[in-house]
Amino acid sequence: MLRFSLAALGLLATQAAAQCTREELIAATNSLLDAQTAGTPDTVAPLADTVTYLESFKTADISTGILSHPLKIDFNRSLYDTTVCGTYTEIIVTDPSHPYVLGTQMRWEGGKIANISTLVTDQGDWLFNATGTFYWASRENWDPIPEEEQDTREVIEAAADAYADLFDDKSVVVPWGHPCARLEGGAYTGTGSDSDSCNVGVPSGVKLVNRRKIIDPVVGAIDMFIDFATVPDSHEFRVEKGQLRFVHTLTVMGG
Numbered sequence: 001m002l003r004f005s006l007a008a009l010g011l012l013a014t015q016a017a018a019q020c021t022r023e024e025l026i027a028a029t030n031s032l033l034d035a036q037t038a039g040t041p042d043t044v045a046p047l048a049d050t051v052t053y054l055e056s057f058k059t060a061d062i063s064t065g066i067l068s069h070p071l072k073i074d075f076n077r078s079l080y081d082t083t084v085c086g087t088y089t090e091i092i093v094t095d096p097s098h099p100y101v102l103g104t105q106m107r108w109e110g111g112k113i114a115n116i117s118t119l120v121t122d123q124g125d126w127l128f129n130a131t132g133t134f135y136w137a138s139r140e141n142w143d144p145i146p147e148e149e150q151d152t153r154e155v156i157e158a159a160a161d162a163y164a165d166l167f168d169d170k171s172v173v174v175p176w177g178h179p180c181a182r183l184e185g186g187a188y189t190g191t192g193s194d195s196d197s198c199n200v201g202v203p204s205g206v207k208l209v210n211r212r213k214i215i216d217p218v219v220g221a222i223d224m225f226i227d228f229a230t231v232p233d234s235h236e237f238r239v240e241k242g243q244l245r246f247v248h249t250l251t252v253m254g255g
Helices: 002-018 022-038 130-137 153-165
Strands: 047-055 075-081 086-093 100-109 112-121 176-184 208-216 221-228 231-240 243-251
Touching: 022 075, 022 086, 022 100, 075 130, 075 221, 086 130, 086 208, 100 130, 100 221, 112 231, 112 243, 130 176, 153 208, 153 221, 153 231, 153 243
Parallel strands: 047 112, 176 243
Antiparallel strands: 075 086, 075 208, 086 100, 100 112, 208 221, 221 231, 231 243
16 A cells, blocks of 8 residues: 555656646647747747747747748647656748748746747758658658557657767667668658668767757657757657657758
């Protein structure tokens, strides 16, 4: 009985510390998508009285930033982290007049959104091709994983960290999945076949630091905003049974 009570108290403590629910994070993300579609940043909700807003890791004015530009969103996918109270949303815009691929992390304090950070990639950024990104991203399966098959936060985080550590330490063992496909900008390492591989080489001697993570065990995914040497970058991973299944990257070359 004592063990049960302690476990129950631990669960309650974790829920209390989170101060948010998945449903609340989904609702806030929907408001972000609606705001981006309409170009009305003030309709993102619930916003804190003071909001830190960044674009490509630099402080920006939310009233004149990318959120103030109405965009026709062709594809989006989000992660919801109830442990840290944060979200990550990938947005793909294929409008030929100005295509974009965006990655946005939002973080809560005191029950409200206190930090919005967006990577804005477009023409000139690393391997940018919004049409290619849309084509491959929309064909991948990032559906919720049955609860009994979900990896823990720690397993998901370890898989992503191993991949990131490999850039500066080739002795790191990365849990490559088979198959696995990497979407880097608009370039894809796979064809959608069982032989797809993510183990196609990465640069050497590059430190991926200042990792800001959003982890969603429900879909087995993690996003990391990182300093890729000197440029702003996002690496998002889908992990299945402890192994990497998909990798998405956004890199802002003008950052």
